[in-house]
Amino acid sequence: MSKQQVIICDNLNENLSAAINQCPHDKLFVLTDEHTRRLCLPIIAQFDCMKDATEICIGAEDVNKTLETLATVWKTLGDEGATRHSLLINLGGGMVTDLGGFAASTFKRGIKYINIPTTLLAMVDASVGGKTGINFNGLKNEIGVFSPAEFVLIDTEFLKSLDTYNLLSGYAEMLKHGIISTTEHWAELLNFDMNRIDYPALQTLVAHSVQIKEDIVAQDPFEKGIRKALNLGHTVGHAFESLALETNHPVLHGYAVAWGIVCELYFSHLKVGFPQDKLRQTVRFIKEHYGVMPFDCKQYERLYEFMTHDKKNSAGIINFTLMGEIGDIRINQSANKEEIFEMLDFYREAMG
Numbered sequence: 297m298s299k300q301q302v303i304i305c306d307n308l309n310e311n312l313s314a315a316i317n318q319c320p321h322d323k324l325f326v327l328t329d330e331h332t333r334r335l336c337l338p339i340i341a342q343f344d345c346m347k348d349a350t351e352i353c354i355g356a357e358d359v360n361k362t363l364e365t366l367a368t369v370w371k372t373l374g375d376e377g378a379t380r381h382s383l384l385i386n387l388g389g390g391m392v393t394d395l396g397g398f399a400a401s402t403f404k405r406g407i408k409y410i411n412i413p414t415t416l417l418a419m420v421d422a423s424v425g426g427k428t429g430i431n432f433n434g435l436k437n438e439i440g441v442f443s444p445a446e447f448v449l450i451d452t453e454f455l456k457s458l459d460t461y462n463l464l465s466g467y468a469e470m471l472k473h474g475i476i477s478t479t480e481h482w483a484e485l486l487n488f489d490m491n492r493i494d495y496p497a498l499q500t501l502v503a504h505s506v507q508i509k510e511d512i513v514a515q516d517p518f519e520k521g522i523r524k525a526l527n528l529g530h531t532v533g534h535a536f537e538s539l540a541l542e543t544n545h546p547v548l549h550g551y552a553v554a555w556g557i558v559c560e561l562y563f564s565h566l567k568v569g570f571p572q573d574k575l576r577q578t579v580r581f582i583k584e585h586y587g588v589m590p591f592d593c594k595q596y597e598r599l600y601e602f603m604t605h606d607k608k609n610s611a612g613i614i615n616f617t618l619m620g621e622i623g624d625i626r627i628n629q630s631a632n633k634e635e636i637f638e639m640l641d642f643y644r645e646a647m648g
């Protein structure tokens with residue numbers, strides 16, 4: 297997989313113009329959702345480099361990350377004269393960059409695309425690393441391809457208009473990057489004041505976080521080994537997210553990941569010796585900022601069933617990424633049903 301260029305922008309107009317110039321194309325398209333069309337498109341639409349861009353707008357939120365939405369993007373590209381040499385700019389959160397990246401990677405067997413993530417989650421995770429896709433058959437990101445953007449342009453100015461829920465959602469992925477990297481970075485993240493955000497300091501943290509992800513993706517772009525580190529918190533997190541959706545109380549992805557981290561660090565402590573004090577400090581931070589996902593023991597079976605659908609599983613064994621210490625990544629760790637139920641007991645006790 298070719299490497300995408302990730303740029304922390306100091307001048308989005310110049311950075312975007314330079315990126316577009318490096319992607320020769322016959323027609324330019326920009327994909328937004330109904331939120332970013334209103335809030336973010338006006339910022340880039342005034343740039344000279346965007347004056348000939350054709351807009352495509354889709355419904356916002358994860359519920360629209362569907363085959364139907366994808367088909368409308370393919371159809372609009374076709375109807376508006378896109379060719380194999382056209383260029384798509386995805387302006388939005390993870391839903392837009394995932395779906396737009398997949399649309400670009402499959403339209404006429406693949407056209408180039410640039411991501412401009414507008415949420416913290418998309419900046420530090422979704423838009424970087426080449427994973428694209430849609431939800432299907434009730435399962436998250438069930439259909440997709442690895443296909444990197446040409447450029448990812450990260451402008452943290454967009455974060456100033458992001459609500460606290462969405463900021464915290466992205467911050468959970470940053471916390472994950474802290475846990476898989478160094479004690480210093482993990483501690484820095486736990487000490488950052490999320491109630492009074494220092495934006496220049498946040499930009500430095502974002503740049504560091506993206507670098508951690510890029511380093512891992514560069515070693516293992518197709519997730520055969522070490523990239524599974526980025527799944528910390530996600531085996532249980534995706535199950536929480538699916539249960540929340542099914543019971544009509546959808547939660548933001550990062551919240552589910554934060555709660556998943558609580559569970560998977562508990563397993564890490566139990567199975568590979570993750571230190572108890574660091575487990576306690578991380579759980580405290582998550583409880584304080586993310587609250588708790590309510591569920592009872594009657595829902596354990598359903599959560600377990602969701603975990604059995606995880607893409608990381610093989611031969612029917614549920615696979616986890618665990619941590620022996622901060623930065624000490626242990627991929628391909630399994631757990632049986634009884635252990636998983638016990639972990640859910642721990643979660644309810646620690647977070648309740």
Ligand code: GLY
Binds near residue numbers: 425
């Ligand atoms: N979101 C995890 C990854 O990109 O591998």
